[in-house]
Amino acid sequence: xxxxxxxxxxxxxxxxxxxxxxxxxxxxxxxxxxxxxxxxxxxxxxxxxxxxxxxxxxxxxxxxxxxxxxxxxxxxxxxxxxxxxxxxxxxxxxxxxxxxxxxxxxxxxxxxxxxxxxxxxxxxxxxxxx
Amino acid sequence: xxxxxxxxxxxxxxxxxxxxxxxxxxxxxxxxxxxxxxxxxxxxxxxxxxxxxxxxxxxxxxxxxxxxxxxxxxxxxxxxxxxxxxxxxxxxxxxxxxxxxxxxxxxxxxxxxxxxxxxxxxxxxxxxxxxxxxxxxxxxxxxxxxxxxxxxxxxxxxxxxxxxxxxxxxxxxxxxxxxxxxxxxxxxxxxxxxxxxxxxxxxxxxxxxxxxxxxxxxxxxxxxxxxxxxxxxxxxxxxxxxxxxxxxxxxxxxxxxxxxxxxxxxxxxxxxxxxxxxxxxxxxxxxxxxxxx
Numbered sequence: 001x002x003x004x005x006x007x008x009x010x011x012x013x014x015x016x017x018x019x020x021x022x023x024x025x026x027x028x029x030x031x032x033x034x035x036x037x038x039x040x041x042x043x044x045x046x047x048x049x050x051x052x053x054x055x056x057x058x059x060x061x062x063x064x065x066x067x068x069x070x071x072x073x074x075x076x077x078x079x080x081x082x083x084x085x086x087x088x089x090x091x092x093x094x095x096x097x098x099x100x101x102x103x104x105x106x107x108x109x110x111x112x113x114x115x116x117x118x119x120x121x122x123x124x125x126x127x128x129x130x
Numbered sequence: 131x132x133x134x135x136x137x138x139x140x141x142x143x144x145x146x147x148x149x150x151x152x153x154x155x156x157x158x159x160x161x162x163x164x165x166x167x168x169x170x171x172x173x174x175x176x177x178x179x180x181x182x183x184x185x186x187x188x189x190x191x192x193x194x195x196x197x198x199x200x201x202x203x204x205x206x207x208x209x210x211x212x213x214x215x216x217x218x219x220x221x222x223x224x225x226x227x228x229x230x231x232x233x234x235x236x237x238x239x240x241x242x243x244x245x246x247x248x249x250x251x252x253x254x255x256x257x258x259x260x261x262x263x264x265x266x267x268x269x270x271x272x273x274x275x276x277x278x279x280x281x282x283x284x285x286x287x288x289x290x291x292x293x294x295x296x297x298x299x300x301x302x303x304x305x306x307x308x309x310x311x312x313x314x315x316x317x318x319x320x321x322x323x324x325x326x327x328x329x330x331x332x333x334x335x336x337x338x339x340x341x342x343x344x345x346x347x348x349x350x351x352x353x354x355x356x357x358x359x360x361x362x363x364x365x366x367x368x369x370x371x372x373x374x375x376x377x378x379x380x381x382x383x384x385x386x387x388x389x390x391x392x393x394x395x396x397x398x399x400x401x402x403x404x405x406x407x408x409x410x411x412x413x414x415x416x417x418x419x420x421x422x423x
Contacts, residue, residue: 008175010281010365011168028345041182042345043354066355068182068342077178079358080281098282105293 003035004073005051007060009081014060015051022074023050024067033069040069046095046120048084048127049076059084061127063095064117084127092128095121134408137401141394148390154220155383162313162376168278169310169369176366183359186352187328195349199292199356202325203301208245210268210300211236212291212323214307214368215255216375217273222382224308224316224375225254231318232306236263247300251287251368279368288361295324307367308374314381316374321367323360 005022007015021034025047043066051058065078082091099118106114132140190196213232215225232255236246248263250256251271259267271287273279291303303324308316344351 006174008178010172010175010362012171013174026345038343039341040343040345041351043351065358066182066351068178075178077175077182079285102289 001035002053003033005076006073007049007076007078007081009065009078014078014081014083015058017051017053017058019051019053021052022076023048023052024069024074024076025049025062026067033067033074036071037069037074039071040067042067042069044076044078046117046124049078049081061087061124063121087124087127089128092124095124134401134404137397137404141397141401144390144393144397148387148394151383151386151390155380155387158221158376158380158383162373162380164278165369165373165376166310169366169373172366172369176362179355179359179362183326183352183355184328186348186355187326189348190352191328197349197353197356199295199324199360200326200328200352203298205301206244208247208300208302209239210247210249210291210294210303210324212249212251212303212305212364213255213259214305214371215250215252215258216371217253217276219254220382221375221379222385224378224382225252226258227316227318228306228308229255229258231320232259233262235304235306235320236266245300249291279365279372281365284365284368285361288357288364291324291364292357292360300324305364305367307371308378310370310373310377313377316378321363323363326356326360 002018002020005015005017005019006013021032023030023032024042025045027043027045030047031042044062044064046063047061049060049062051060060076060078061082061084062076062078063080065076065081067077068075080095096118099114099121102114103111103118187200191200211232213228215228219225232248236248239246246263246266247268248259248266249269249271250259250267252273256267256270269290271283276283294300295303302322305321305323307319307321309319311317
Protein backbone atom coordinates (compact mmCIF):
# COMPACT_ATOMS: atom_id res chain seq x y z
CA UNK A 1 0.00 0.00 0.00
CA UNK A 2 1.34 3.40 -0.85
CA UNK A 3 0.47 7.02 -0.38
CA UNK A 4 1.29 10.26 -2.11
CA UNK A 5 4.31 12.16 -0.83
CA UNK A 6 5.04 15.77 -1.79
CA UNK A 7 7.94 17.89 -0.66
CA UNK A 8 7.80 21.54 -1.65
CA UNK A 9 9.84 24.55 -0.67
CA UNK A 10 8.95 28.12 -1.62
CA UNK A 11 11.46 28.02 -4.44
CA UNK A 12 10.77 24.65 -5.98
CA UNK A 13 9.08 21.32 -5.72
CA UNK A 14 11.59 18.67 -4.68
CA UNK A 15 9.62 15.49 -4.72
CA UNK A 16 6.25 14.13 -5.66
CA UNK A 17 6.00 10.37 -5.57
CA UNK A 18 4.26 7.29 -4.23
CA UNK A 19 5.75 5.86 -1.09
CA UNK A 20 5.15 3.37 1.69
CA UNK A 21 6.38 5.39 4.65
CA UNK A 22 7.93 8.73 5.50
CA UNK A 23 10.05 9.63 8.53
CA UNK A 24 9.41 13.15 9.70
CA UNK A 25 11.41 15.27 12.17
CA UNK A 26 8.45 16.84 13.97
CA UNK A 27 9.16 19.67 16.37
CA UNK A 28 7.58 17.67 19.18
CA UNK A 29 9.29 14.45 18.21
CA UNK A 30 10.17 12.30 15.26
CA UNK A 31 7.44 10.26 13.64
CA UNK A 32 6.79 7.96 10.76
CA UNK A 33 3.73 8.37 8.61
CA UNK A 34 2.25 5.46 6.74
CA UNK A 35 -0.89 5.19 4.63
CA UNK A 36 -4.14 5.72 6.55
CA UNK A 37 -2.51 7.90 9.14
CA UNK A 38 -4.82 10.14 11.15
CA UNK A 39 -5.02 13.71 9.88
CA UNK A 40 -2.28 15.65 11.59
CA UNK A 41 -0.43 18.86 11.21
CA UNK A 42 2.90 19.53 12.82
CA UNK A 43 5.81 21.90 12.55
CA UNK A 44 9.26 20.66 11.62
CA UNK A 45 12.60 21.00 13.29
CA UNK A 46 15.84 20.96 11.32
CA UNK A 47 16.43 17.36 10.42
CA UNK A 48 16.04 14.70 7.83
CA UNK A 49 12.90 13.63 5.97
CA UNK A 50 13.31 10.05 4.83
CA UNK A 51 11.09 8.53 2.20
CA UNK A 52 11.05 4.77 2.61
CA UNK A 53 9.97 2.94 -0.45
CA UNK A 54 11.77 -0.37 -0.44
CA UNK A 55 14.84 -0.12 -2.59
CA UNK A 56 13.95 3.28 -3.86
CA UNK A 57 14.41 5.56 -0.85
CA UNK A 58 15.16 9.23 -0.70
CA UNK A 59 16.50 11.53 1.96
CA UNK A 60 15.97 15.25 2.24
CA UNK A 61 17.41 17.74 4.67
CA UNK A 62 14.92 20.33 5.87
CA UNK A 63 15.43 23.29 8.18
CA UNK A 64 11.89 23.91 9.29
CA UNK A 65 8.40 24.32 8.02
CA UNK A 66 5.44 22.11 8.54
CA UNK A 67 3.81 18.88 7.50
CA UNK A 68 0.27 18.04 6.69
CA UNK A 69 -0.57 14.38 7.02
CA UNK A 70 -3.84 12.97 5.77
CA UNK A 71 -5.01 9.38 5.30
CA UNK A 72 -3.81 9.33 1.72
CA UNK A 73 -0.74 11.46 1.67
CA UNK A 74 1.97 13.55 3.26
CA UNK A 75 2.74 17.09 2.21
CA UNK A 76 5.91 18.64 3.56
CA UNK A 77 6.12 22.41 3.27
CA UNK A 78 9.76 23.03 4.03
CA UNK A 79 11.25 26.45 4.51
CA UNK A 80 14.44 25.29 2.88
CA UNK A 81 15.09 21.78 1.68
CA UNK A 82 17.99 20.00 0.06
CA UNK A 83 18.43 16.54 -1.36
CA UNK A 84 20.86 14.58 0.75
CA UNK A 85 23.49 14.71 -1.99
CA UNK A 86 23.18 18.48 -2.33
CA UNK A 87 23.83 19.19 1.31
CA UNK A 88 27.36 20.53 1.46
CA UNK A 89 29.59 21.97 4.14
CA UNK A 90 28.98 25.38 2.61
CA UNK A 91 25.22 25.17 3.00
CA UNK A 92 25.61 23.84 6.51
CA UNK A 93 27.85 26.73 7.56
CA UNK A 94 25.39 29.19 6.12
CA UNK A 95 22.41 27.61 7.88
CA UNK A 96 24.26 27.77 11.18
CA UNK A 97 25.14 31.41 10.67
CA UNK A 98 21.50 32.21 9.87
CA UNK A 99 20.39 30.43 13.04
CA UNK A 100 23.04 32.34 15.02
CA UNK A 101 21.86 35.59 13.50
CA UNK A 102 18.33 34.84 14.67
CA UNK A 103 19.55 34.83 18.27
CA UNK A 104 20.37 38.50 18.17
CA UNK A 105 18.10 40.74 20.17
CA UNK A 106 15.98 37.84 21.36
CA UNK A 107 14.85 37.55 24.93
CA UNK A 108 13.00 35.12 27.14
CA UNK A 109 10.90 32.45 25.49
CA UNK A 110 11.72 33.27 21.94
CA UNK A 111 15.44 33.22 22.76
CA UNK A 112 15.09 29.71 24.11
CA UNK A 113 13.39 28.68 20.92
CA UNK A 114 16.08 30.27 18.79
CA UNK A 115 18.77 28.54 20.84
CA UNK A 116 17.05 25.22 20.45
CA UNK A 117 16.85 25.80 16.76
CA UNK A 118 20.52 26.65 16.58
CA UNK A 119 21.44 23.44 18.42
CA UNK A 120 19.24 21.44 16.08
CA UNK A 121 20.79 23.12 13.07
CA UNK A 122 24.28 22.33 14.40
CA UNK A 123 23.29 18.70 14.73
CA UNK A 124 22.79 18.56 10.96
CA UNK A 125 26.57 18.35 10.67
CA UNK A 126 26.37 14.59 11.04
CA UNK A 127 24.37 14.46 7.82
CA UNK A 128 27.04 16.05 5.68
CA UNK A 129 27.98 14.01 2.68
CA UNK A 130 31.66 14.04 2.06
CA UNK B 131 16.34 71.47 -44.15
CA UNK B 132 19.01 69.13 -42.78
CA UNK B 133 21.77 68.19 -45.15
CA UNK B 134 21.97 64.75 -46.70
CA UNK B 135 24.82 63.81 -44.45
CA UNK B 136 22.90 64.79 -41.33
CA UNK B 137 19.96 62.70 -42.44
CA UNK B 138 22.17 59.74 -43.10
CA UNK B 139 23.72 59.99 -39.64
CA UNK B 140 20.31 60.31 -38.09
CA UNK B 141 19.08 57.17 -39.84
CA UNK B 142 22.16 55.26 -38.71
CA UNK B 143 21.64 56.36 -35.13
CA UNK B 144 17.97 55.36 -35.12
CA UNK B 145 18.97 52.04 -36.60
CA UNK B 146 21.37 51.31 -33.79
CA UNK B 147 18.74 52.36 -31.26
CA UNK B 148 16.42 49.86 -32.87
CA UNK B 149 19.05 47.17 -32.51
CA UNK B 150 19.38 47.91 -28.83
CA UNK B 151 15.67 47.95 -28.13
CA UNK B 152 15.21 44.73 -30.07
CA UNK B 153 17.96 43.07 -28.06
CA UNK B 154 16.41 44.33 -24.82
CA UNK B 155 13.07 42.95 -25.88
CA UNK B 156 14.55 39.54 -26.46
CA UNK B 157 16.43 39.57 -23.18
CA UNK B 158 13.23 40.58 -21.41
CA UNK B 159 11.38 37.73 -23.10
CA UNK B 160 13.94 35.22 -21.84
CA UNK B 161 13.88 36.70 -18.36
CA UNK B 162 10.11 36.74 -18.38
CA UNK B 163 10.04 33.04 -19.04
CA UNK B 164 12.38 32.43 -16.15
CA UNK B 165 10.38 34.70 -13.87
CA UNK B 166 7.16 32.95 -14.78
CA UNK B 167 8.76 29.60 -14.08
CA UNK B 168 9.89 30.79 -10.67
CA UNK B 169 6.41 32.05 -9.92
CA UNK B 170 4.94 28.74 -10.98
CA UNK B 171 7.38 26.76 -8.84
CA UNK B 172 6.40 28.70 -5.76
CA UNK B 173 2.70 28.16 -6.30
CA UNK B 174 2.22 24.71 -4.68
CA UNK B 175 3.87 25.92 -1.48
CA UNK B 176 1.86 29.13 -1.47
CA UNK B 177 -1.44 27.44 -2.04
CA UNK B 178 -1.00 24.86 0.74
CA UNK B 179 0.34 27.49 3.09
CA UNK B 180 -2.58 29.83 2.49
CA UNK B 181 -5.12 27.05 2.82
CA UNK B 182 -3.67 25.86 6.12
CA UNK B 183 -3.31 29.33 7.59
CA UNK B 184 -6.81 30.32 6.52
CA UNK B 185 -8.13 27.17 8.11
CA UNK B 186 -6.29 27.75 11.38
CA UNK B 187 -7.00 31.45 11.44
CA UNK B 188 -10.72 30.88 11.16
CA UNK B 189 -10.70 28.77 14.26
CA UNK B 190 -9.08 31.41 16.46
CA UNK B 191 -10.25 34.68 14.94
CA UNK B 192 -12.41 36.70 17.25
CA UNK B 193 -11.17 34.86 20.34
CA UNK B 194 -8.90 36.57 22.86
CA UNK B 195 -6.10 34.19 22.12
CA UNK B 196 -5.74 35.24 18.49
CA UNK B 197 -2.14 36.32 17.81
CA UNK B 198 -1.63 40.02 17.36
CA UNK B 199 -0.46 39.69 13.78
CA UNK B 200 -3.91 38.30 13.05
CA UNK B 201 -6.06 40.42 15.34
CA UNK B 202 -4.20 43.67 14.75
CA UNK B 203 -3.31 46.27 17.33
CA UNK B 204 -6.86 47.51 17.52
CA UNK B 205 -5.74 50.88 16.19
CA UNK B 206 -5.60 52.30 12.73
CA UNK B 207 -3.24 55.23 13.15
CA UNK B 208 -0.01 54.22 11.60
CA UNK B 209 0.29 52.71 8.16
CA UNK B 210 3.27 51.09 6.55
CA UNK B 211 3.20 51.13 2.78
CA UNK B 212 5.63 48.67 1.25
CA UNK B 213 6.35 49.65 -2.30
CA UNK B 214 7.79 46.96 -4.51
CA UNK B 215 9.12 48.24 -7.80
CA UNK B 216 11.92 47.37 -10.16
CA UNK B 217 15.56 48.24 -9.84
CA UNK B 218 15.70 49.50 -13.40
CA UNK B 219 13.68 51.63 -15.74
CA UNK B 220 12.93 51.27 -19.43
CA UNK B 221 9.90 49.18 -18.72
CA UNK B 222 7.04 51.39 -19.75
CA UNK B 223 4.82 52.65 -16.99
CA UNK B 224 5.49 49.63 -14.76
CA UNK B 225 7.22 51.56 -11.99
CA UNK B 226 5.17 54.71 -12.19
CA UNK B 227 1.84 52.90 -12.10
CA UNK B 228 2.78 51.26 -8.81
CA UNK B 229 4.13 54.52 -7.45
CA UNK B 230 0.96 56.32 -8.52
CA UNK B 231 -1.12 53.89 -6.47
CA UNK B 232 1.13 54.32 -3.44
CA UNK B 233 1.07 58.07 -3.79
CA UNK B 234 -2.69 58.33 -3.90
CA UNK B 235 -3.01 55.98 -0.94
CA UNK B 236 -0.41 57.93 1.04
CA UNK B 237 -2.08 61.25 0.30
CA UNK B 238 -5.43 59.89 1.35
CA UNK B 239 -4.06 58.57 4.63
CA UNK B 240 -2.20 61.79 5.35
CA UNK B 241 -5.37 63.78 4.68
CA UNK B 242 -7.10 61.65 7.29
CA UNK B 243 -4.37 62.59 9.73
CA UNK B 244 -2.78 59.14 9.87
CA UNK B 245 0.92 58.44 10.14
CA UNK B 246 2.41 57.11 6.94
CA UNK B 247 5.66 55.19 6.69
CA UNK B 248 6.99 53.94 3.44
CA UNK B 249 9.34 51.07 2.86
CA UNK B 250 10.69 50.62 -0.63
CA UNK B 251 11.92 47.54 -2.41
CA UNK B 252 13.70 48.37 -5.66
CA UNK B 253 15.46 51.60 -6.51
CA UNK B 254 12.97 53.10 -8.92
CA UNK B 255 10.14 53.36 -6.42
CA UNK B 256 12.38 55.10 -3.95
CA UNK B 257 13.57 57.62 -6.52
CA UNK B 258 10.05 58.49 -7.54
CA UNK B 259 8.68 58.74 -4.02
CA UNK B 260 11.56 60.71 -2.61
CA UNK B 261 10.37 64.01 -3.98
CA UNK B 262 7.04 64.05 -2.20
CA UNK B 263 7.52 61.74 0.77
CA UNK B 264 11.17 62.19 1.75
CA UNK B 265 10.41 62.24 5.48
CA UNK B 266 8.20 59.17 5.30
CA UNK B 267 10.68 56.78 3.75
CA UNK B 268 11.93 54.56 6.54
CA UNK B 269 13.82 51.77 4.87
CA UNK B 270 14.92 50.47 1.55
CA UNK B 271 15.87 47.13 0.10
CA UNK B 272 17.81 47.23 -3.14
CA UNK B 273 17.58 44.54 -5.76
CA UNK B 274 20.76 45.49 -7.61
CA UNK B 275 22.82 42.61 -8.87
CA UNK B 276 20.17 40.08 -7.98
CA UNK B 277 19.45 37.73 -10.84
CA UNK B 278 16.31 36.35 -9.29
CA UNK B 279 14.28 36.95 -6.16
CA UNK B 280 15.85 34.90 -3.40
CA UNK B 281 13.73 33.47 -0.67
CA UNK B 282 16.42 34.17 1.89
CA UNK B 283 16.34 37.87 1.16
CA UNK B 284 12.57 37.88 1.48
CA UNK B 285 12.87 36.07 4.80
CA UNK B 286 14.92 38.97 6.08
CA UNK B 287 12.34 41.47 4.88
CA UNK B 288 9.61 39.45 6.56
CA UNK B 289 11.53 39.18 9.83
CA UNK B 290 12.23 42.93 9.86
CA UNK B 291 8.59 43.64 9.16
CA UNK B 292 7.38 41.50 12.04
CA UNK B 293 10.01 42.82 14.42
CA UNK B 294 8.92 46.33 13.63
CA UNK B 295 5.28 45.34 14.15
CA UNK B 296 6.22 43.94 17.55
CA UNK B 297 7.82 47.26 18.40
CA UNK B 298 4.46 48.80 17.51
CA UNK B 299 5.93 50.93 14.77
CA UNK B 300 2.85 50.50 12.62
CA UNK B 301 -0.71 49.20 12.88
CA UNK B 302 -1.27 48.15 9.34
CA UNK B 303 1.03 47.09 6.54
CA UNK B 304 0.09 47.03 2.88
CA UNK B 305 2.22 45.76 0.04
CA UNK B 306 2.04 47.43 -3.34
CA UNK B 307 3.11 45.48 -6.38
CA UNK B 308 2.02 44.70 -9.89
CA UNK B 309 -0.02 41.61 -10.61
CA UNK B 310 0.95 39.81 -13.77
CA UNK B 311 -2.08 39.33 -16.01
CA UNK B 312 -0.34 38.94 -19.35
CA UNK B 313 2.62 40.36 -21.21
CA UNK B 314 0.64 43.45 -22.06
CA UNK B 315 -1.41 43.89 -18.88
CA UNK B 316 -0.07 44.27 -15.39
CA UNK B 317 -2.34 45.49 -12.66
CA UNK B 318 -0.95 47.56 -9.78
CA UNK B 319 -2.33 45.97 -6.64
CA UNK B 320 -2.47 46.71 -2.92
CA UNK B 321 -2.31 43.68 -0.66
CA UNK B 322 -2.88 43.93 3.08
CA UNK B 323 -0.22 41.99 4.96
CA UNK B 324 -0.67 42.93 8.60
CA UNK B 325 -3.07 42.27 10.22
CA UNK B 326 -3.44 39.09 8.22
CA UNK B 327 -6.82 39.26 6.53
CA UNK B 328 -9.11 36.34 7.28
CA UNK B 329 -11.75 35.45 4.76
CA UNK B 330 -15.30 35.06 5.75
CA UNK B 331 -15.68 32.04 8.04
CA UNK B 332 -19.07 31.44 6.44
CA UNK B 333 -17.82 30.16 3.12
CA UNK B 334 -16.19 26.88 3.97
CA UNK B 335 -14.85 25.27 0.87
CA UNK B 336 -14.50 21.58 0.36
CA UNK B 337 -11.70 19.78 2.13
CA UNK B 338 -11.77 22.03 5.15
CA UNK B 339 -14.24 19.78 6.88
CA UNK B 340 -11.44 17.44 7.89
CA UNK B 341 -10.39 17.43 11.51
CA UNK B 342 -6.71 17.68 12.11
CA UNK B 343 -4.71 16.94 15.13
CA UNK B 344 -2.25 19.70 15.77
CA UNK B 345 1.21 19.37 17.13
CA UNK B 346 1.93 21.75 18.85
CA UNK B 347 -1.59 23.01 19.45
CA UNK B 348 -3.46 25.28 17.10
CA UNK B 349 -2.39 28.58 18.62
CA UNK B 350 1.28 27.76 18.82
CA UNK B 351 1.21 26.41 15.32
CA UNK B 352 -0.44 29.57 14.13
CA UNK B 353 2.15 31.73 15.84
CA UNK B 354 4.81 29.76 13.96
CA UNK B 355 3.02 29.78 10.67
CA UNK B 356 1.81 33.37 10.42
CA UNK B 357 5.26 34.91 9.97
CA UNK B 358 5.99 32.29 7.33
CA UNK B 359 2.70 32.98 5.60
CA UNK B 360 3.48 36.70 5.51
CA UNK B 361 7.00 36.08 4.21
CA UNK B 362 5.53 33.80 1.63
CA UNK B 363 3.06 36.41 0.48
CA UNK B 364 5.83 38.93 0.04
CA UNK B 365 7.83 36.34 -1.84
CA UNK B 366 4.94 35.48 -4.14
CA UNK B 367 4.25 39.18 -4.74
CA UNK B 368 7.89 39.90 -5.56
CA UNK B 369 8.01 37.01 -7.98
CA UNK B 370 4.90 38.26 -9.66
CA UNK B 371 6.35 41.74 -9.71
CA UNK B 372 9.48 40.45 -11.42
CA UNK B 373 7.39 38.76 -14.09
CA UNK B 374 5.34 41.93 -14.53
CA UNK B 375 8.49 44.01 -14.87
CA UNK B 376 9.84 41.82 -17.64
CA UNK B 377 6.46 41.71 -19.34
CA UNK B 378 6.19 45.48 -19.21
CA UNK B 379 9.73 45.85 -20.48
CA UNK B 380 9.04 43.45 -23.29
CA UNK B 381 6.03 45.34 -24.56
CA UNK B 382 7.72 48.71 -24.03
CA UNK B 383 10.73 47.59 -26.03
CA UNK B 384 8.51 46.06 -28.68
CA UNK B 385 6.84 49.45 -29.06
CA UNK B 386 10.17 51.20 -29.14
CA UNK B 387 11.45 48.85 -31.84
CA UNK B 388 8.36 49.47 -33.91
CA UNK B 389 8.59 53.24 -33.44
CA UNK B 390 12.23 53.18 -34.45
CA UNK B 391 11.23 51.30 -37.59
CA UNK B 392 8.57 53.91 -38.41
CA UNK B 393 11.06 56.66 -37.84
CA UNK B 394 13.62 55.05 -40.10
CA UNK B 395 10.98 54.76 -42.84
CA UNK B 396 10.06 58.40 -42.49
CA UNK B 397 13.63 59.60 -42.44
CA UNK B 398 14.49 57.45 -45.43
CA UNK B 399 11.68 59.07 -47.42
CA UNK B 400 12.92 62.51 -46.48
CA UNK B 401 16.45 61.46 -47.34
CA UNK B 402 15.48 60.13 -50.76
CA UNK B 403 13.40 63.15 -51.50
CA UNK B 404 16.14 65.59 -50.67
CA UNK B 405 18.63 63.50 -52.63
CA UNK B 406 16.39 63.70 -55.68
CA UNK B 407 15.81 67.39 -55.12
CA UNK B 408 19.55 67.91 -55.00
CA UNK B 409 20.05 65.95 -58.21
CA UNK B 410 17.27 67.82 -59.97
CA UNK B 411 18.73 71.09 -58.82
CA UNK B 412 22.15 70.17 -60.13
CA UNK B 413 20.69 69.08 -63.47
CA UNK B 414 18.81 72.35 -63.84
CA UNK B 415 22.01 74.21 -63.09
CA UNK B 416 23.97 72.25 -65.67
CA UNK B 417 21.26 72.60 -68.33
CA UNK B 418 20.77 76.30 -67.76
CA UNK B 419 24.55 76.69 -67.76
CA UNK B 420 24.75 74.89 -71.13
CA UNK B 421 21.91 76.98 -72.54
CA UNK B 422 23.62 80.20 -71.58
CA UNK B 423 26.59 79.35 -73.79
